[in-house]
Amino acid sequence: MLNVGVIGTGMIGQDHIRRMTTVLSGVAVTAVSDVDSAVAADVGGRIGATVHATGEDVVADPNVDAVLVCSWGPTHEQYVLAAIAAGKPVFCEKPLATTQDACLRIVEAEVAYGSRLVQVGYMRRFDFAYRQLKLTLESGEIGSPLMMHCAHRNASVPPFYQKEMAITDTAVHEIDMVRWMFGEEIAAARVLVPRKSRNGGDLQDPLLLILEMASGVIVDVELSVNIRYGYDIRGEIVGEDGTAALGSLSPLEIRTAKQLVTPVPADWRERFLQAYDVELQEWVHALALGGRPLGPTAWDGYAAAVVSDAGVAALRTGERVEVTLAEQPKLYLGVSA
Incomplete structure (x- = not known):
């Protein structure tokens, strides 16, 4: 025990x-x-x-x-x-x-x-859907990866949520996930600022985070934290020979009153419970x-912090910001799950 x-x-x-x-x-x-x-x-x-x-x-x-x-x-x-x-x-x-x-x-x-x-x-590394996506990628079935499209949508965020938290608190999950998914570091970050949602209050919401992987794979992450309808996490990898994406939001479909409804999780606790x-x-x-x-x-935690800082700098400046990591100690080479 x-x-x-x-x-x-x-x-x-x-x-x-x-x-x-x-x-x-x-x-x-x-x-x-x-x-x-x-x-x-x-x-x-x-x-x-x-x-x-x-x-x-x-x-x-x-x-x-x-x-x-x-x-x-x-x-x-x-x-x-x-x-x-x-x-x-x-x-x-x-x-x-x-x-x-x-x-x-x-x-x-x-x-x-x-x-x-x-x-x-x-x-997210322990989520069944993400693990299946990684297995599919590693099988070679869709060929070498070229791009990944992600979305991280929250119905709402608490009053203390600040603009930069879209990177440091929300997108950090995608930052860690793509390092694990592709088995490589992130080389640079950019942030694009779309038209502002009326639901965002004082926040600049949504944002589009662009991550450049070391191999040249490009990852885009839509960050919408006041989208109202629910908690919606999406991911699709575009490969040379096909695509692979996370499955349905819910295992349940409801048919009633001439409608087909797939319930959307209310928040992260419901979506990632298992x-x-x-x-x-x-x-x-x-x-x-x-x-x-x-x-x-701990190296993964450090790398996520460095990339988050680059993302915050990109948000502030509107420029492409390169990611510079310290030399990785041998203790962490090839041991991340």
Whole structure:
């Protein structure tokens, strides 16, 4: 049994705790903490977990084998570094850290430790549809890839959502996904600004993010975060000999009143529910079998941060911005899931 300590018991933290206590096997939640001590006490009391005052106390708890970081983004670096220092595997929800320098410090700490401890929560790699798309691409059935068309549409976003979050918080999932899908780095980013939607308020919404892969594959990502009708994630790869795309939004079709309706997911929790389950179950199994995570690495978290910064710079300037990464340590070569 893997004993996990959870740092951050807000929405995603509580969802992961629900997952680990009612859905997954081979795992138990033994400790929790949150900046809101009352919430932590309530959550911990319901599952019989020790409630700690700080995230560092969770890491240090001898009854914690591995750590799950679900706290506010700016705190991720300190907790991930504490877990590395303690030699404990740590699953960190995205972002790995809020700056590329902070991500690089985590990479350097893990390299100094000498083996992988960190996994970053990019759940699309664990989604059945995306995995099937990647298998189709790798089979050669559609030939060499030339382009990929993506859409990331939210019904709405919260009031605190700011313009640059379309890149750093929304598009970052596509940024990680295409690096994994094509097995290569992103070389440059551009942002095109279409006509503004009346639903966007003060935001510039939608945006079109253009990513240039190292091989020359071009990826376009439509970012529409106030499209009202639901949560709609799309992806199609155009190859030399054919195309492959993600399937239907819903396994259900409703026929009534002379209409055929395919329900659209309300939000990311509904669309990627099973991906989150698979993601954490595979993390638990990997630690049980080999003692180290096999999913998205600290390097993946760092690379996503660098590309996000390039995207933000492109949004601000209207120019093409090249992506420059540090030299990739040998620890991460060929190990990303």
